[in-house]
Amino acid sequence: MIMRRAFSRHIFSKGCSNLQSKLRAVGAGRTIHVTRAAQYKDAMPAEANQLLKEEGYNYLDVRTAEEFSAGHAPSAVNVPVVFLGSGGMSPNPAFLSDVQRVFPKKDEALVVGCKSGRRSLMAIDAMSQAGYSNLVNVVGGFDLWAAQGLPVER
DSSP states (O other), X not given: OEEEEEEEXXXXXXXXXXXXXXHHHHHTTOOXXXXXXXXXXXXXXXXXXXXXXXXXXXXXXXXXXXXXXXXBOTTOEEOOXXXXXXXXXXXXXXXXXXXXXXXXXXXXXEEEEOSSSHHHXXXXXXXXXXXXXXXXXXXXXXXXXXXXXXXXXX
């Protein structure tokens, strides 16, 4: 597992100062370089599965409800970071409050995953800013999880 203290991604638009505007920019397909500090770890799907089974981590799936319904990691909790509509992705304005309702402890051990890894990093960024400190990003997301033959619930 790789510990990340700071990371750079080309996923947010220039001038986006908050999660909502960042998510709108991503939904519109705009990209530019942004650097921000967040503490998290990267784990390949097999390693994330091991954390879930052996170390008491919980899986937070930030994909849309439709994606989640098509298949997800066992015992995963779904809190979409964005919604998919006819106009593309739009931010979930209740994302942080929903996460805080399901996982009230800021030191909760959470594996965070999405389809490929972009939305999970957005979620980790927002959660880190809200004080969550024990976060693991699933590298390759659910696509790689399923491709590697790891357990899937429908």
